[in-house]
Amino acid sequence: MLNAAVPLSWYLILSAILFALGVAGFIFRRNIITVFMSIELMLNAVNLSFVTFSYQFRQVDGHIYSFFVMVVAAAEAAVGLAIILTVFKNRSTLMIDEVNSMKY
């Protein structure tokens, strides 16, 4: 069994599992940095789907899409972490529950 080829659906199921865990972390974590890392986990899960379908169609387009996702993630990380720094400078907290002055 261990020498058999891996069904393509297993990769997609793994991608779904990682994405769901990322959503769970995004919803339940209170630390803004951990929430941000959960978003990165979701992006990684989507990348795995892209590469899997790229294998299925024997085209490299999926690789290019996931490359673009990586570039966007890098840009997002730079800006997002700068925002986190600014929030921490003004509020001295990283808990998203305490950054709620827009609600009232």
Add this chain to the structure above:
Amino acid sequence: MTALFFLVFAALAVFCAINLVVQTHPIASALSLIGVMGSLAVLYLQLGGEFIAAAQVIVYAGAIMVLFVFVIMLLNAGAEAATFQVSRIVKYFGALLLAAFLGLVSFIIQGALPRSDGVIFGAFQGTTLDVGRKLFTTYLLPFEVTSVLILIAIVGAIVLARKEV
């Protein structure tokens, strides 16, 4: 061998992802995320994405995670304080529901996908040559737009993080 590699690294990725969600300290979460990215790089290589596997290690695990760890160290972020109390039963029931949901999703994916031969290492190689050729012909415009995006990100990050004068 392919199945063995897949099972080992898929299990590692899922374990690290669960660890990311349940750990309260951001550094532990960051290290788990690096574990996820490393295992995913192996899976990309298995699917014939040599360029994307290298980019995963260099860009994601190398550059982005260093930025994360740097910010965690800079802000001296400690363990997360529990702001609202959740009973133990609710936590386990939630985990159980998540598992049931994932089982349903797996069942649907398994049923929706046409039967294929499965992944054999080396059956498809998306070499760096192919990726580069396509990137600079078919996807030239998105590639150029990407550079504008990065420029905006650089300027935005500097404006946001600069010292007020």
